[in-house]
Amino acid sequence: MAREDRGSIWLGVAGVVVNNRGEWLVVKKRYGGLHGRWSFPAGFVNKDETVDEAVCREVLEETGVVCTVQKMIGFRSGVIQHKISDNMAIFLLSPKEEAPILQAQLSELYEVKWVHPNDLLVDKDASVMIRELAQNTMNSGFMKIEGINPGDIFGYNSYKLFF
Numbered sequence: 001m002a003r004e005d006r007g008s009i010w011l012g013v014a015g016v017v018v019n020n021r022g023e024w025l026v027v028k029k030r031y032g033g034l035h036g037r038w039s040f041p042a043g044f045v046n047k048d049e050t051v052d053e054a055v056c057r058e059v060l061e062e063t064g065v066v067c068t069v070q071k072m073i074g075f076r077s078g079v080i081q082h083k084i085s086d087n088m089a090i091f092l093l094s095p096k097e098e099a100p101i102l103q104a105q106l107s108e109l110y111e112v113k114w115v116h117p118n119d120l121l122v123d124k125d126a127s128v129m130i131r132e133l134a135q136n137t138m139n140s141g142f143m144k145i146e147g148i149n150p151g152d153i154f155g156y157n158s159y160k161l162f163f
Helices: 051-063 117-121 128-135
Strands: 009-017 024-029 042-044 067-080 084-095 109-115 142-145
Touching: 009 024, 009 051, 009 067, 024 051, 024 117, 042 051, 051 067, 051 084, 051 109, 067 128, 109 117, 117 128
Parallel strands: 009 084
Antiparallel strands: 009 042, 024 109, 067 084, 067 142
16 A cells, blocks of 8 residues: 555554464565564555454555454554654454465565574564564454454444454
8 A cells, every 4th residue: 555545544464473383474564664673564444354364464565464363463653753643553464374384575575484482582673563562472462353343334344352
């Protein structure tokens, strides 16, 4: 999504994909403030998708890994230069395959790999978000509730709660 199409309120998603060895799927960005740093696969929500659909799409696009959302584990919100509300929903995901083949989206990334969180704590190239999450627990969070309808009057074609 182009920057001019986002308006002044941005909604992004990030995926913390954890494999059966406890390693995290991380990407090294080619652009922006995270250029050359390890971060989580992330991107913006499109107008025709929910946040959990967006995070699975972004992880797939950036890494080639098909995932399942486990729960929402965090939300980041900030204001850029007093002009843009920049928000990000952060999800815990698991890969659908035990040993998926990693395919970095080379137009946006230098590299994609599995790394144990303890190694990311001491990696000088790890983003602030990765370091903060590696120091804290992911045992709490919000579980996904689907298959409910708040009422036809609202016109939702997809509706999900995270509590």
